[in-house]
């Protein structure tokens with residue numbers, strides 16, 4: 001990946017931050033789209049700043065995403081990694097209208113708008129990587145919109161792979177990761193405490209993602225045991241939901 005140019009979102013925190021460090025370690029030129037660029041000051045001090053470009057952009061704003069076009073004129077993009085995302089662990093009834101819109105906009109709608117803006121500048125065989133979630137594959141009581149938005153992201157990426165055979169399109173579906181995501185999703189941190197022991201390490205996951213890009217994998221599912229269990233669940237989903245109801249309320 002040395003010398004390639006990647007565009008990254010979510011690079012200021014959690015998994016995206018770990019991906020950013022992995023990319024810079026590999027001497028990749030990275031353009032980070034961030035609503036809080038000052039969060040990257042410590043990275044600028046640590047790495048070769050020639051390799052890092054930061055563009056301020058609030059990914060909840062369609063207008064700001066469309067304005068990005070001018071920044072990419074005369075550039076070539078070899079890869080695009082979309083790691084920004086959010087979710088609210090609460091009932092459907094308790095989501096505010098703003099929370100619903102924020103979830104779908106950031107997790108799926110604005111991914112599509114940003115892809116459309118970047119497409120004219122993509123190289124011949126670019127890598128497009130979406131950070132999805134294992135929650136795309138199961139019914140999510142108390143995180144319905146999060147699961148719904150990640151299921152939609154999965155479908156879009158799978159269709160993109162078919163429509164654009166020259167693209168390498170990879171979906172990363174992960175279980176819980178130890179990141180600040182949980183502070184916003186559930187400020188009581190009940191879910192995070194309960195699943196602390198099984199949370200994935202973002203640095204390890206970031207290295208797996210980079211290796212998977214190099215090896216042109218189309219899916220990365222972690223942890224593997226969770227993905228296998230969800231395959232069995234998909235054989236009889238309504239039966240399992242009815243008879244093991246507590247499994248589907250773990251975000252309550």
Ligand SMILES: NC(=O)c1ccc[n+]([C@@H]2O[C@H](COP(=O)([O-])OP(=O)(O)OC[C@H]3O[C@@H](n4cnc5c(N)ncnc54)[C@H](OP(=O)(O)O)[C@@H]3O)[C@@H](O)[C@H]2O)c1
Pocket residue numbers: 009010011012013014015016033034035036039057058059060061082083084085086087106131132133134174175176177178179180181182
């Ligand atoms: N953590 C988990 O348990 C888990 C599990 C499965 C999947 N995922 C997925 O993994 C991805 C990475 O999440 P994470 O765990 O690393 O979460 P995180 O630590 O909360 O990071 C989220 C990133 O998205 C950025 N972001 C949020 N809203 C934005 C906006 N309006 N404009 C620009 N950037 C914005 C944040 O920027 P700021 O720094 O400015 O806030 C931050 O860099 C997400 O897609 C998430 O859905 C996470």
